[in-house]
Amino acid sequence: MIQKTFEILHEPAPLFRLVLEVGEMQLVVTTQNEENTPGKNFEFFSFGKKDNFENVLNEIREQSSLLDKKYQQVKIVWSNSLAQCVPSAVFSEEIAEAVYQNLKNGLTDNKNLLCKNSSITLPYLVNRHQFEVLASHFIDAEYTHKYLEIINHFENFSSSEKTVILVVFYQGHFIICAKQNNQLQFINSLDFSSGTDAVYHILNAVKQLNAEISETRVILSGLIDGDSPLFNEIYKYVPIIDVDAAQNALFLNSDFSEYPSHYFVPFFKYV
Incomplete structure (x- = not known):
């Protein structure tokens, strides 16, 4: 069952970038302008581990005051534990494959993704069904992982x-x-x-x-x-x-x- 845990809407949302943070049991919706400044809007939805994600997203779209608008960009931030940092200086396809195999550890139906900055490369896994549902709704979305977003700020x-x-x-x-x-x-x-x-x-x-x-x-x-x-x-x-x-x-x-x-x-x- 979908629950809107938080909703704060203080002004019209910037229509430049929609940001979705996707966790195991939550989806958070925010917006940003061209300078990456967030809008004064926030929605936090909770759902069950066993809920069908396509139904989850459809219900969220019906309830959301932010997802019914058109944005120039969409950024999807995956927030899970299935990720591992590798120094970019030593990263290779062989290392990536070893990391994916280690992260899977018996898990099935996952999709391999990767994000990076100048010093860190981050192979990570996401649920394939969730990925396909999001990709069908947000065709040109950019994907990244929460770990890298934290590192990008914490490094400085x-x-x-x-x-x-x-x-x-x-x-x-x-x-x-x-x-x-x-x-x-x-x-x-x-x-x-x-x-x-x-x-x-x-x-x-x-x-x-x-x-x-x-x-x-x-x-x-x-x-x-x-x-x-x-x-x-x-x-x-x-x-x-x-x-x-x-x-x-x-x-x-x-x-x-x-x-x-x-x-x-x-x-x-x-x-």
């Missing part, structure tokens, strides 16, 4: 701490990305069911990097409340915490003030 983040960990929360999982000495170390998606789970994964990441939590900056965004048990548990063990902000969407503090602005950072900054 500077901090006085040599170890920085970015944690982007969704419902039931989060994306964790780590830098050390201004070099990307890893990015991954992890499930969690409690604050204890989240703290364990953060501390484990710090341990893997041979760093000290007292000298590590942790940046939080997404679906986490400042007074929630999840945040309080993290605060117990992580002394240096920042709440992420989307500098390209400063209107979040005013026009979207009914919700904490960091809720929307993953969908306005990292796309």
Whole structure:
């Protein structure tokens, strides 16, 4: 069953670029103008894992106030854990094939996709049925993966701490990305069911990097409340915490003030 979890529509949407973030159980709709500045519009739809995606998308189109318009460009951001970073300097077709085989790990009915920037190439898998449905609705869409969108912004983040960990929360999982000495170390998606789970994964990441939590900056965004048990548990063990902000969407503090602005950072900054 389709549920529109959030809808915020503050002004006519820019008609340059439609952005869809497609997750395992959610689809987020935003818009951008020619300068990649997001419009003051946001729709978040939830659906079941076993729902037929063609029916899901048709229902979303019926409910959406943004999908009934024509856009010059469409960008589809896949948000799943079936992706792996490879340094572009050593990337090859043989490495790509090995990565795809490792990601499949017994999975079937997937489509191989790839996106990259100047330093990272990211082979990833998506559900073939979902891809075909989206391709039939948005013929000339550009495809990318959430990991690369996060990396593109996080690569340029500077901090006085040599170890920085970015944690982007969704419902039931989060994306964790780590830098050390201004070099990307890893990015991954992890499930969690409690604050204890989240703290364990953060501390484990710090341990893997041979760093000290007292000298590590942790940046939080997404679906986490400042007074929630999840945040309080993290605060117990992580002394240096920042709440992420989307500098390209400063209107979040005013026009979207009914919700904490960091809720929307993953969908306005990292796309």
